[in-house]
Amino acid sequence: xxxxxxYSFSIFLYLSLTKExxxxxxxxxxxxxxxxxxxxxxxxxxxxxxxxxxxxERTFGEPVFVEAHTLNTESDSVNAIVLFRIRKDTFxxxxxxxxxxxxxxxxxxxxxxxxxxxxxxxxRDIKELNLVSKDNTAQFxxxxxxxxxxxxxxxxxxxxxxxxxxxxxxQRQFPDIRKSILVDRRNNIxxxxxxxxxxPVKENQLECYNLGGDALxxxxxxxxxxxxxxxxxxxxxxxxxxTSTDDSEDENTEIIFKDTTVDTQIFNHHTLTFSEIDNxxxxxxxxxxxxxxxxxxxxxxxxxxxxxEISIRLQDSSRxxxxxxxxxxxxxxxxxxxxLATLPLQYIMTEDEYLVLRKGNRTDRIAKFDEFWNKKDxxxxxxxxxxxxxxYKRTDIATVSFRTLKEQNGTMTxxxxxxxxxGKPTTTDRVLKxxxxxKEVWKYSTLNKTFIFEDPSKQxxxxxxxxx
Numbered sequence: 472x473x474x475x476x477x478y479s480f481s482i483f484l485y486l487s488l489t490k491e492x493x494x495x496x497x498x499x500x501x502x503x504x505x506x507x508x509x510x511x512x513x514x515x516x517x518x519x520x521x522x523x524x525x526x527x528e529r530t531f532g533e534p535v536f537v538e539a540h541t542l543n544t545e546s547d548s549v550n551a552i553v554l555f556r557i558r559k560d561t562f563x564x565x566x567x568x569x570x571x572x573x574x575x576x577x578x579x580x581x582x583x584x585x586x587x588x589x590x591x592x593x594x595r596d597i598k599e600l601n602l603v604s605k606d607n608t609a610q611f612x613x614x615x616x617x618x619x620x621x622x623x624x625x626x627x628x629x630x631x632x633x634x635x636x637x638x639x640x641x642q643r644q645f646p647d648i649r650k651s652i653l654v655d656r657r658n659n660i661x662x663x664x665x666x667x668x669x670x671p672v673k674e675n676q677l678e679c680y681n682l683g684g685d686a687l688x689x690x691x692x693x694x695x696x697x698x699x700x701x702x703x704x705x706x707x708x709x710x711x712x713x714t715s716t717d718d719s720e721d722e723n724t725e726i727i728f729k730d731t732t733v734d735t736q737i738f739n740h741h742t743l744t745f746s747e748i749d750n751x752x753x754x755x756x757x758x759x760x761x762x763x764x765x766x767x768x769x770x771x772x773x774x775x776x777x778x779x780e781i782s783i784r785l786q787d788s789s790r791x792x793x794x795x796x797x798x799x800x801x802x803x804x805x806x807x808x809x810x811l812a813t814l815p816l817q818y819i820m821t822e823d824e825y826l827v828l829r830k831g832n833r834t835d836r837i838a839k840f841d842e843f844w845n846k847k848d849x850x851x852x853x854x855x856x857x858x859x860x861x862x863y864k865r866t867d868i869a870t871v872s873f874r875t876l877k878e879q880n881g882t883m884t885x886x887x888x889x890x891x892x893x894g895k896p897t898t899t900d901r902v903l904k905x906x907x908x909x910k911e912v913w914k915y916s917t918l919n920k921t922f923i924f925e926d927p928s929k930q931x932x933x934x935x936x937x938x939x
Contacts, residue, residue, distance in 0.1 A: 533558070533683070534557070534558045534560070534561050534645070535555070535556070535557050535558065535561065535636065535645060535648065536554075536555070536556040536557075536681060536682050536683040537553065537554065537555055537556075537632075537634060537648050537650055537683060538553075538554045538650075538681065538682075538683050538684040539551065539552065539553045539554070539632055539650045539651075539652050540552050540554070540663060540664045540666055540745075541625075541652065541653070541654055541663060541664065542663050542697060542742070542743055542744070542745075543662070543663065543697065543699060543762075544624075545759075545761050547626065548624040548625060548626055549624070549625055549626075549627070549654045550622060550623070550624060550744075551585070551622070551623045551624075551625045551630070551632075551652050551654065552620055552621070552622050552623075552745045553583055553620060553621045553622075553623075553632050553634070553650065554618075554619075554620050554679065554681050554745070554752055555581060555617075555618065555619050555620065555621075555634075555681075556616050556617075556618050556681045556682065556683075556752075557579075557581075557616060557617050557618075557636065558612070558613055558615070558616055559577070559602065559604060559612040559613075559615040559616065559617060560609050560612035560613045560615075561579070561636065561638065561645060562577035562578070562579045562600075562602060562638045562640075563577060563638055563640045563641045563643075564576060564577040564602070564604050564607035564612065565577075565607065565640070573605075574603050574604065574605055575603070575604045575605070575606070575607040576601070576602065576603055576604075577600075577601075577602040577603075577604065577638070577640065578599075578600065578601060578602070578638070578639035578640055579599075579600040579602065579636065579637060579638050579639055580597065580598065580599055580600060580636070580637050580639060581597070581598040581600065581619070581621070581634065581635070581636050582595070582596075582597050582598075582634070582635040582637075583595065583596045583597075583598075583621045583632055583633070583634055584632070584633040584634075584635075585623055585625070585630055585631075585632055585633075585652075586630060586631045586632075586633060587628060587629075587630055588628060588629045588630070593625070593630070594623045594625070596621040596622075596623070598619055598621065600617060600619070602617060614801065616750075617750065618681055618747070618750055618751055618752050619747060620745055620747060620752060622745065625652070625654045626654065627654050627655055628654055629651070629652075629653055629654075630651070630652040630653075630654065631649055631650065631651055631652065632649070632650040632651075632652055633647060633648075633649055634647065634648040634649070634650065635647055636648075662696055662697055662698050662699070662791065663695075663696060663697035663743065664684075664696075664793065665694040665695070665696050665767070665781070665783070665791055665793045666679065666694065666695045666696075666743075666754065667679070667680045667682075667684065667685065667686040667692055667693075667694060667795055668680065668692065668693050668694070668695045668754055668766070669690070669692060669693075670691060670692060670693040670766065670768065672736065672756070672766065675755060675756040675757075676748075676753050676754070676755050676756070677693070677695060677753065677754040677755075677756075677766070678751055678752070678753055678754075679745075679751070679752040679753065679754055680692070681751070681752045682798050682800075684795055685795050685796040685797065685798050686769070686771055686795055686796075686797055686798070687771070687797070687798060687800065688771070688774075688776055688797040688798055688799040688800075688802075688854070688855065689771065689772055689797075689799070689853065689854060689855035690771045690772065691768070691769065691770055691771045691772055692769050692771045693736070693766040693767060693768055693769060694766070694767040694769060694781070694783075694793075695743065695754055695764060695765075695766055696764070696765050696767065696783075696791065697742060697743050697762055697763075697764055698762060698763045698764070698765065699761060699762055699763075700763065701739050701740075701763055702737045702739060702763045702765060702786070703786065704786055705734055705735055705736075705737050706732050706733065706734060706735065707732070707733060707735045707765065707767055707783055707784070707785070708730055708731065708732050708733075708783070708784040709728065709730075709731060709733065709767065709781055709782060709783040709784065710726075710728055710729050710730055710731070710781070710782045711726075711727040711728045711731075711769075711779060711780070711781045711782075712724055712725060712726050712727055712779065712780055713725040713727060713774075713775065713777050713778070713779050714777075714778050714779060714780045714794070727773075727774070727779070730784075733767065733768055734768070735765050735766065735767050735768065736765065736766040736768075737763065737764075737765055738756050738763060738764040738765075738766075739763045740758060740759060740760060740762075740763065741756045741757060741758060741759055741762065741763060741764050742756075742757055742758075742759035742761075742762040742764070743755070743756065743757075743762075743764055744757055767783060769781075771797060772853045772854065772855070773852070773853065773854060774797050774854055775797070775854045776796075776797055776798075776799055776802075776854070777796065777797065778794060778795075778796050779794065779795055779796070779797070780792065780793070780794045781793060781794075781795070797854075803860070803863035803864050803866060803867045804867050805863050805866045805867055805870060806863050809833065809836060809837065809840070811866075811870075812840065812863065812866075813828060813829060813836070813840065814880070814882060814883070815862075815866050815869075815882045815888075815891050816828065816843070818888055818891060818892055819892075820843075827839070828840065828843065844856055844858070844859045847859070861894075862891065865890055865891045865894060866882055866891055868890065869881045869882045869884075869886075869887035869888075869890045869891050870882050870887070872887075872890075873886040873887040873890065875930070875931045875932050876930060876931065876932075877930070877932050878932070884932075884933070885924060885933060885934050885935040886911070886913075886924055886933050886935075888935075889913065889922050889935065893915055893918065893920065896913035896914055896915055896922075897914050897915055897916040897917070898912075898913075898914045898916075899911065899912070899913055899914075900912040900914075908925045908926065908927050908929075909925065909926040909929060909933075910923060910924065910925050910926075911923070911924040911926075911933055912924075920938065920939070921937075921938070921939050922935060922937070922938045923935070923936055923937040923938070924936065
């Protein structure tokens with residue numbers, strides 16, 4: 472069965488996997504100088520459309536995560552803490568001649584300006600970042616993060632944190648980030664925000680996810696909340712709903728729990744404080760006469776990707792309502808586009824099944840896509856599908872690694888197909904002899920399989936000629 476490849480989406484995916492948006496735009500500018508107006512029009516339109524769709528659907532790792540929290544104190548002021556999680560490919564890493572080391576070094580700075588309600592600066596913090604990495608490739612750095620925080624004592628009022636991030640070596644500045652901070656002590660509960668944390672508590676410490684106020688997909692987690700009074704009951708009632716889905720243009724509401732009572736970890740006569748520990752952000756429980764801490768358990772392994780709203784009812788019938796997302800940080804890029812995600816399924820479906828999958832409107836196709844993968848989920852009852860994740864990790868690699876001049880989408884090549892079906896071969900031997908057709912021999916030792924590819928045109932278009 473011959474399927475027309477989605478060349479344009481493949482090009483976009485390739486650029487997305489290897490370059491940042493500003494670099495993609497520079498590529499476009501180069502084409503403009505070469506006077507390719509039609510190509511530019513189509514390419515820019517493609518990027519705008521694809522980015523819009525992906526932004527709505529994806530929840531994985533962003534270059535910069537910022538979140539702000541307030542913790543009440545026994546004095547008139549409130550601790551306002553701004554947390555940062557910055558992907559390391561935001562910075563330039565290089566070797567330094569004066570250091571006898573194989574490591575790479577990067578230098579950056581974070582400037583946090585606190586503005587009051589009329590825009591006056593009331594506080595500032597400057598953090599210098601001296602970073603080390605064993606590898607300076609973009610593929611490695613995009614999965615590494617630096618985490619830090621800035622702390623301020625603020626009186627009641629409305630504030631904004633203006634954040635500037637700069638790479639010192641290239642003097643490249645990340646677009647300014649603005650984060651609102653509300654300091655209000657008039658609430659008689661005098662609580663903190665609901666802060667997503669990893670559970671369980673270890674030695675009176677909790678690790679913060681530090682994902683812009685969100686939690687990690689497929690993990691159970693807790694919401695840490697600070698109160699100004701003793702908590703007599705260890706049970707808390709909450710309702711949880713999914714307020715939007717990643718796979719629909721329309722916002723939907725899905726009720727997960729309704730007025731559910733859960734056992735909650737209570738730490739009376741304790742307060743919370745943020746600290747940096749081993750390139751992570753921790754919440755420490757420390758003794759206090761005036762405060763108490765509750766860790767509300769959330770069954771994250773059951774939550775699909777997307778945005779959620781939780782409403783927690785307290786003993787005095789007041790409520791805390793907050794929103795969060797569950798983020799799949801290393802989510803395969805091909806899963807962000809329905810067409811790209813569907814295309815390689817022809818390798819594991821019958822022709823009739825594949826044709827049925829491709830029919831219908833977007834909502835129908837998503838439902839059939841989900842139904843197909845739900846049947847193959849080895850861990851029913853959890854949101855994470857290990858088989859789906861592995862399939863699309865391979866698809867991401869095949870899309871870029873096996874593309875050719877003739878076929879821009881590497882999943883549509885013979886090598887891409889075999890890689891998706893069987894994964895990385897145990898050995899790969901390339902045979903290049905004068906006057907003979909180039910060959911590649913892939914061996915899978917554990918599967919006792921061998922695949923031989925040939926490139927008659929000598930242009931990288933390897934075709935499967937033998938399997939045994």
